[in-house]
Amino acid sequence: MRTKIVAGNWKMNQNLTExxxxxxxIIANLNAQTPTRVIVAPPYTNLYVVAQLAQNTKLxxxxxxxxxxxxxxxxGEISADMIKSTGVNVVILGHSExxxxxxxxxxxxxxxxxxxxxxxxxxxxCFGEKLDERKAAKHFEVVKNQxxxxxxxxxxxxxxxxxxxxxxxxxxxxxxxxxxEQAQEMHxxxxxxLATQYDQNLADKVSILYGGSVxxxxxxxxxxxxxxxxxLIGGASLKAGSFLAIxxxx
Ligand code: PGA
Numbered sequence: 001m002r003t004k005i006v007a008g009n010w011k012m013n014q015n016l017t018e019x020x021x022x023x024x025x026i027i028a029n030l031n032a033q034t035p036t037r038v039i040v041a042p043p044y045t046n047l048y049v050v051a052q053l054a055q056n057t058k059l060x061x062x063x064x065x066x067x068x069x070x071x072x073x074x075x076g077e078i079s080a081d082m083i084k085s086t087g088v089n090v091v092i093l094g095h096s097e098x099x100x101x102x103x104x105x106x107x108x109x110x111x112x113x114x115x116x117x118x119x120x121x122x123x124x125x126c127f128g129e130k131l132d133e134r135k136a137a138k139h140f141e142v143v144k145n146q147x148x149x150x151x152x153x154x155x156x157x158x159x160x161x162x163x164x165x166x167x168x169x170x171x172x173x174x175x176x177x178x179x180x181e182q183a184q185e186m187h188x189x190x191x192x193x194l195a196t197q198y199d200q201n202l203a204d205k206v207s208i209l210y211g212g213s214v215x216x217x218x219x220x221x222x223x224x225x226x227x228x229x230x231x232l233i234g235g236a237s238l239k240a241g242s243f244l245a246i247x248x249x250x
Contacts, residue, residue, distance in 0.1 A: 003036070006233065009211075023049075066079060066112060069115070080119035096172055139168070152197055160205070162206060171211075177218055183222055184226070191203045214233050
């Protein structure tokens with residue numbers, strides 16, 4: 001049985017005070033016995049403080065991005081080692097907003113993946129097709145290509161540090177969700193692709209999250225699908241109540 005994971009991507013929201021309030025609210029209402037892994041990804045400026053608050057609790061913390069170099073003249077960027085030094089052990093890579101607005105592509109992401117793994121960071125790797133690609137029935141091909149270019153150079157043992165997050169771009173922040181059937185269909189395809197590239201045993205162990213307008217009222221149905229192992233939550237992760245309702249659905 002794969003562990004369910006619910007991760008909240010706060011994106012560019014929450015100043016320091018707001019982040020502390022939200023984190024304390026989540027911790028206070030989080031069932032310490034829940035078998036689900038619960039992760040929040042605050043902006044960089046809040047990482048250390050949120051990680052401190054989350055220490056010895058059920059809550060885990062992730063960064064939203066990182067640069068592939070270990071240090072140097074890269075104004076505005078941060079490294080894997082810097083993330084680790086704040087007490088954070090997880091990083092999101094490949095989010096569609098990074099791809100769309102900041103020019104990140106799969107070749108670049110492959111370098112970031114290697115740099116993160118070198119520092120023993122666990123990775124939530126995001127990928128997914130755009131609306132025109134789905135309309136042209138290219139979604140399976142697009143997703144396979146993204147995985148191939150960014151992740152299939154990895155050795156089997158490195159996959160224990162990879163969490164996949166399928167996020168169809170047309171469903172992110174739009175209020176439009178993939179149906180549970182569409183999510184299951186793609187997640188099953190992803191697992192089959194992993195089984196072909198590696199083996200069934202590896203494919204069965206990798207957690208595949210769904211992301212894109214997951215809300216308390218649709219989470220249960222989506223998470224009930226056999227190949228959906230939880231979710232990456234944007235908008236609904238900014239309030240403790242809705243985030244925890246989604247955690248409970250998992
Ligand atoms: P959303 O964002 O839940 O607001 O659609 C999901 C994401 O971008 O990870």
